[in-house]
Amino acid sequence: MTGTTLYLALAAFGVLAGVASGLLGVGGGTLLVPFLTLAVGLSQHEAEATSLLVILPTAIAGTLALRRRGVGNAGLAIRFGVVGSVGAVLGVLLALALPAATLRIVFAGFVAIVGVKLVRDGLRRGVRLS
Amino acid sequence: MRAQASLPRRAERPGPAVPRLDSQLVVIGVVGGVLSGLLGVGGGIVMVPLLVLWAHYGQRDAHAASLGAIIPISIAGIAIYGIAGEVRVGPAIALAGGSIFGAQLGTGMLARLDERVLKTVFGVFLLAVAVLMVVRR
Numbered sequence: 001m002t003g004t005t006l007y008l009a010l011a012a013f014g015v016l017a018g019v020a021s022g023l024l025g026v027g028g029g030t031l032l033v034p035f036l037t038l039a040v041g042l043s044q045h046e047a048e049a050t051s052l053l054v055i056l057p058t059a060i061a062g063t064l065a066l067r068r069r070g071v072g073n074a075g076l077a078i079r080f081g082v083v084g085s086v087g088a089v090l091g092v093l094l095a096l097a098l099p100a101a102t103l104r105i106v107f108a109g110f111v112a113i114v115g116v117k118l119v120r121d122g123l124r125r126g127v128r129l130s
Numbered sequence: 131m132r133a134q135a136s137l138p139r140r141a142e143r144p145g146p147a148v149p150r151l152d153s154q155l156v157v158i159g160v161v162g163g164v165l166s167g168l169l170g171v172g173g174g175i176v177m178v179p180l181l182v183l184w185a186h187y188g189q190r191d192a193h194a195a196s197l198g199a200i201i202p203i204s205i206a207g208i209a210i211y212g213i214a215g216e217v218r219v220g221p222a223i224a225l226a227g228g229s230i231f232g233a234q235l236g237t238g239m240l241a242r243l244d245e246r247v248l249k250t251v252f253g254v255f256l257l258a259v260a261v262l263m264v265v266r267r
Binding site: 006007010011012013014015016017018019020021022023024025026028029030031032033034036037038040042043045046047048049050051052053054055056057058059060061062063065066071072073074076077078079080081082083084085086087088089090091092093094095096104105106107108109110111112114115116117118119120121122123124 | 151155156158159160161162163164165166167168169170171172173174175177178190191193194195196197198199200201202203204205206207208210211212214216217218219220221222224225226227228229230231232233234235236237238239243245246247248249250251252253254255256257259260261262263264266
């Protein structure tokens with residue numbers, strides 16, 4: 001894929017990932033990173049870095065939408081995240097210290113755990129709490 | 131007397147205007163941040179359950195807190211990855227345009243779909259993705 005075709009495919013996949021995250025609360029990075037490595041051919045590190053740049057505007061748009069509806073406390077959430085950004089720096093430094101192949105296995109393990117969790121939630125009987 | 135009278139009124143408020151970050155939130159934020167930076171994801175997948183089960187947030191408030199927290203967390207991650215030269219801006223812009231539109235679409239579809247079927251199908255799909263990531267290189 002090159003040029004315009006690539007960008008159309010990216011935008012289309014973005015819609016899919018967005019729908020998944022709107023529906024299930026997951027599907028941002030969990031879908032973006034495998035797509036960027038397997039289909040677009042980015043390295044594991046490039047895919048993760050690029051995924052974060054997709055997640056940022058999506059989170060801003062989501063937070064603004066929630067604020068308009070009066071859900072949550074955006075100010076507290078941001079300060080909560082500023083504390084979390086210390087962890088993010090550590091996480092990225094750890095990722096950069098790992099070879100791409102290792103990081104890819106770690107990521108695959110994470111995707112598998114999310115998959116198992118979703119299947120378990122989906123198959124659970126009885127009253128839903130959320 | 132006056133001070134006494136003003137105390138209960140303060141307690142009746144629904145919540146303090148500037149809520150404090152307690153140690154639980156600090157731990158949850160840092161854990162979410164490490165996961166986000168290490169894997170290039172938002173971190174909501176660990177922050178939301180921890181906020182609900184440990185900090186006793188309601189599901190909606192936990193989602194809102196996690197979503198807001200992802201803003202500074204992802205900025206920090208992008209900055210470090212940016213210095214390392216790993217960020218691909220063009221593809222990110224195309225994906226983000228689609229994703230913001232898609233998220234609104236997905237939220238709107240929420241009421242009309244069976245969440246359990248959806249979770250099961252998507253979960254199985256993710257397991258296939260995990261296998262593919264290990265097998266294909």
